Structure formats: structure tokens, C-alpha cells
Amino acid sequence: MPKTNSKTSNKKLIIIAIATLVVLAVFGFVFYKVLGGASQKIEVEETLLLDAEYKNTDGQQIELAEVSEDPVATLDQMFEDKKSFVLYVSLPICNGDAAKFKQYVLDFQHREKVSFYYLTSDYIKDSLVYETVKYFPSVIIVKEGKIINYLKYDSDEDVEFYKSYDGFSKWFKSNVEY
Amino acid sequence: MTKNSSSDSALKVGFRSLIAVALGVIVMLVLVLCITKVLFDAEKLSEIPAPTVSEGMRGELGIDKNVNEKTIDMFLGRSDSVYRDMRLLVDPANYEEIGGDKYLSGFVDGFEVVPLPYIIKPEGLPEAVGKSYEGKALYTRLADGTLAPNYIESKQILEDLFPQDKNIFLMCGGGGYAGMMKSLLVELGWDSEKIWNVGGFWYYEGNNKIDIKDEDGNYAFWKVNYHLIDFDNLTERRYAED
Numbered sequence: 001m002p003k004t005n006s007k008t009s010n011k012k013l014i015i016i017a018i019a020t021l022v023v024l025a026v027f028g029f030v031f032y033k034v035l036g037g038a039s040q041k042i043e044v045e046e047t048l049l050l051d052a053e054y055k056n057t058d059g060q061q062i063e064l065a066e067v068s069e070d071p072v073a074t075l076d077q078m079f080e081d082k083k084s085f086v087l088y089v090s091l092p093i094c095n096g097d098a099a100k101f102k103q104y105v106l107d108f109q110h111r112e113k114v115s116f117y118y119l120t121s122d123y124i125k126d127s128l129v130y131e132t133v134k135y136f137p138s139v140i141i142v143k144e145g146k147i148i149n150y151l152k153y154d155s156d157e158d159v160e161f162y163k164s165y166d167g168f169s170k171w172f173k174s175n176v177e178y
Numbered sequence: 179m180t181k182n183s184s185s186d187s188a189l190k191v192g193f194r195s196l197i198a199v200a201l202g203v204i205v206m207l208v209l210v211l212c213i214t215k216v217l218f219d220a221e222k223l224s225e226i227p228a229p230t231v232s233e234g235m236r237g238e239l240g241i242d243k244n245v246n247e248k249t250i251d252m253f254l255g256r257s258d259s260v261y262r263d264m265r266l267l268v269d270p271a272n273y274e275e276i277g278g279d280k281y282l283s284g285f286v287d288g289f290e291v292v293p294l295p296y297i298i299k300p301e302g303l304p305e306a307v308g309k310s311y312e313g314k315a316l317y318t319r320l321a322d323g324t325l326a327p328n329y330i331e332s333k334q335i336l337e338d339l340f341p342q343d344k345n346i347f348l349m350c351g352g353g354g355y356a357g358m359m360k361s362l363l364v365e366l367g368w369d370s371e372k373i374w375n376v377g378g379f380w381y382y383e384g385n386n387k388i389d390i391k392d393e394d395g396n397y398a399f400w401k402v403n404y405h406l407i408d409f410d411n412l413t414e415r416r417y418a419e420d
Contacts, residue, residue, distance in 0.1 A: 091352060091380060092273045092307075098235045099304035099354070121380060122279075135236065135381070154234040162235050 042174040046148045048141050050114065050178035051084055059110035061088060061118040071119055072127045078117075079128050082145035086116040086176065089124050091136035097163040098153075101137050104165045114178055139168075141175050149175050223256055226345060229374050236377070240357035245374040247381035250347065254288045254386060259345035261286075263379070264294040264355035267399055271303060271310040279351075281397050285379060286349065287386035290403040292339050294355040298325075298362055314409040317362070325365060329412040336366065339405060345372050352378035 064071035078085065088105050109115055119127075121136050133140060135153035142148070151171065152158045161171035227244035231237040245253060253259070269280045282291070294300055295311040298319065303310055316332040317325050327333060340346050340363055348356035356375045364370045390397050 091378075092279075097238060098352075099302065102304070135234075152234060154232060154236050156233045156237070159234055159238065 042171065044149060044175050046143065047174075048084055048086075048143045048148060048176045050086070050176055054085065054115045055178045056113050057109075057115040059113050059115065061106065061109055061116050064117055064119045065123070072123050075117070075119065075123075076128050079142070079145045084143045086114075087129065087140040087142060088116045088118050089121060089129070089133070089136045089138055089140065090118070091121040098137065101162050101168075104168045105139060107165055108169055108172065112178070137162075139172070223258060224252070226253060226374070228371060236353065239353040239377075240360055240375045241353040241377040242374045245347070245376060247349075247377045247379075248383070250286060250349075250376050250382070251384035251386060253347065254286070256345065259347060260339075260341060261289040261347045262340065262349070262359070263289040263291045264348060264350040264359050265291065265379075266293040266295060266311060267291065267397075267402065267404065269295075269310055270312075271307040273307055273351075275307050279391075281391065282399070282402065283391040283397070284387055284389045285402065286382055286384065287388050289347075289349055290405060292405045294350070294359050296407045297336070297359065300355065300358060316407065325362070327415060329409070329414055331412050332415075333366070335407065336363070340368065342368055342372075345374070347374050347376050349376040349379060351380060 064074055068074035075087070090102055105116070116139070124130055124133075124136065129140060129147070132147050133150050138151045138153055140147055140150040151161055153162070158171070160167045162168070229245070230243040232241045232243045232246070237243075254261070263282075263285050265282050267282050271280065273280045285291070293311070295313075296315055298315050298317045299312065300310055301319070314328070316329060316335060317327055320326050329335075346363070346368075348359050350356045353375060356377065360370070360373045360375050363373060388401055390399060390401060392398065
């Protein structure tokens with residue numbers, strides 16, 4: 001009789017253990033999806049390690065038109081000098097989510113203490129950038145004088161990155177290490 | 179001799195008649211050809227691709243995938259179409275703050291300016307630019323989301339400026355105001371298949387660009403075909419009496 005009792009209680013223990021493991025697995029999966037999904041990185045071909053001069057800054061963007069009398073020539077020279085940097089080009093959009101995009105980009109630099117170069121759409125058509133990027137606003141990642149990625153204003157895939165701070169942050173952090 | 183001369187003159191008369199008839203036929207033929215050519219040319223207007231929204235954020239504004247800044251030159255100057263630019267000549271909003279220009283700096287030839295803020299107050303402007311024109315407008319969006327005409331003539335003015343029997347091509351600076359105008363017209367009963375949001379003047383690289391801003395930064399607004407809506411001469415609607 002005591003043997004049978006111990007067998008029964010062993011079975012119970014096994015069942016409880018299995019049930020606990022199943023519950024833990026389910027919870028683990030849910031947590032992974034909810035928490036892990038938010039920080040999930042987008043697959044990119046190449047990333048940029050941000051130069052020290054653009055990290056731990058005051059979070060202000062560097063306006064090319066203010067630091068240079070000829071911002072287009074300065075920008076093109078940066079490409080020719082094979083520099084690595086991030087460029088934000090604005091275009092005035094009068095409504096919708098695209099209109100709020102500039103604020104996301106400004107907030108991101110401020111919060112993450114990083115700095116991008118900034119140029120308005122007035123200049124961009126004369127620059128080397130326009131050979132690759134045709135639609136703005138956009139954030140362009142340049143590594144050693146080569147555009148390795150940019151936000152595509154005319155692509156369904158990039159819509160979520162334009163529409164919220166978190167969306168932009170997710171895209172940027174997948175492309176740039178700092 | 180007499181017989182011969184009379185038959186000669188009969189021949190001459192017959193020959194002249196023949197020439198007259200031939201000339202008449204030729205004139206008739208030329209006329210028929212001219213009329214056919216005129217009719218044929220009128221029907222030769224190319225087919226416009228049905229409105230299809232672009233991909234990405236451009237699509238969010240309703241900019242057309244096929245009829246847009248890159249292709250509009252192919253569809254200019256059509257007798258079956260009207261062309262409207264929805265920008266203000268001078269926008270009170272501070273567009274410089276987001277890298278823009280509050281002045282209408284240029285337009286595509288053939289487009290006539292009908293500022294959207296005179297039709298309805300634009301919604302969703304970025305905070306940074308502050309307020310746009312907030313004066314009188316033909317329509318008001320009520321709190322419950324419905325559209326209310328502010329004047330007895332509101333609908334008629336839209337009918338005149340955006341005739342429903344024509345194709346309507348809309349443009350602005352970046353595509354936003356044009357998108358809002360298309361939405362408004364469709365809401366009021368216009369056929370969405372006859373309205374194209376061509377997009378923003380900034381992206382235009384065709385051969386029909388007319389610059390308003392010169393090298394010295396002056397603006398030549400007299401070049402613009404501008405539709406004035408004179409609100410003082412309109413009859414305000416009083417909803418309490420309706």
C-alpha cells in the first residue's frame with residue numbers, strides 16, 4: 001500500500017512538473033513576442049559604426065547651410081573624402097504623418113545624444129545624394145563615402161519607420177551602432 | 179466648218195463643266211478631310227491611367243502612381259481636363275521651420291491656383307509651422323465630422339472650378355493639399371476615377387516649369403493664373419433658418 005501511494009504521488013509530481021513547464025514555455029513565448037519584438041532588429045546588409053564626433057553630443061543636428069556657405073559642395077566633398085555620417089534631408093509636407101517626421105528625427109538626436117547632418121530640400125537636387133535618393137524627407141546613412149541605406153519615402157516597407165518615433169528609432173538602431 | 183466650230187464649242191463647254199465638277203469634287207474632298215482631321219484630333223486624346231495610389235508615404239498622401247510629377251507633362255494641355263494647384267500664394271504658416279517656403283515659388287504651366295485653405299481649413303499641419311490661413315472658407319468640417327457649406331454658392335463655386343465632366347489634375351507643394359482636395363471632392367460626390375493627385379511641385383522636373391521666384395528672391399505672382407474667391411460677395415448660410 002505505501003508503495004502504491006508513493007507511485008501515485010510521483011505521477012502527480014510528474015504531471016505538475018510537466019504542466020508547470022508548459023505554462024512557463026507559453027509565458028516565455030508570450031514575453032519574447034511582446035518584449036523581444038519591440039527591440040527586434042531589422043535585417044540589413046551593412047551597418048554603420050557612428051564616428052565618435054557624432055556620439056555623445058548635445059543632440060543638435062549640424063545644419064550644413066549654417067556651417068558652410070556652399071552646403072552642396074561641402075556635402076559632396078564629404079562623399080569624396082569617404083567620410084561616414086548620417087544625413088537628414090527635410091521636405092516640407094503640409095499634413096499627415098510625414099509632416100511630423102522631422103520632430104521624430106529631432107527628438108531622436110536629442111534623446112540619444114547623437115548628431116546628424118541636416119540639409120533642406122532646396123539644395124539636395126544639386127548634390128550627389130540626389131543621384132541615389134529621389135524622394136524626401138529621408139535619413140541617409142553614409143559609410144566611407146557610400147550610401148549604404150536610406151529611408152524610402154516611396155516604399156510600403158518603410159512606412160512604419162516614418163510614422164512614429166519608435167518606428168524611426170527601430171530603423172535607425174538596426175542600421176547604425178553608436 | 180460651221181458644224182465643226184459648233185461641235186468644238188460644245189466640247190469646250192463640256193470640258194469646262196468637267197473641270198468645274200472636278201474642282202468642286204476636290205474642294206469637297208479637302209473640306210471632308212479637314213473636318214475628319216479636326217474630329218480625329220479631338221478624339222486622339224490619349225487614355226489616362228486610372229487613378230492608382232503610390233506606394234509608401236507618398237501613397238499615404240494619395241499621390242498617384244502613374245500620373246504624377248514625373249509624368250504629368252504627358253497629360254498637360256488637354257481640352258477634357260482642368261489643372262489646379264492648391265497652394266496659397268503666401269501661406270501664413272511658417273513653412274521655413276520645416277525647410278519649406280511660405281511663398282509659391284513656381285508652378286507647372288497650365289495649372290491654375292485655387293488655394294485649398296479658401297475651400298476648407300487644412301487639417302493636420304505640423305505643429306512647428308503654426309497656423310495657416312484661418313479666414314473665411316467655403317466649407318467647414320463640423321465636430322461630428324460632416325461637411326457644412328458656409329455659403330449658398332459654395333457647391334456651385336466648386337462645380338465651376340472643378341467641373342465634374344472633366345478630368346481633374348491636382349497639385350501642391352508636397353502632395354498634401356492636393357490629397358485633401360481630392361478627398362473633399364469625392365466626399366461631395368465627385369467621381370474619384372476622374373481626379374488625380376499629381377503630387378508636389380518640388381518633385382517636378384518636366385519641361386513646363388514656370389518660376390515665380392527670381393534669383394534676387396523676388397516673387398512674380400502676376401504669372402500665376404489665380405482664382406479669387408470673393409467671400410464678401412457670397413451669401414452666408416444661416417443654419418438655424420434651414
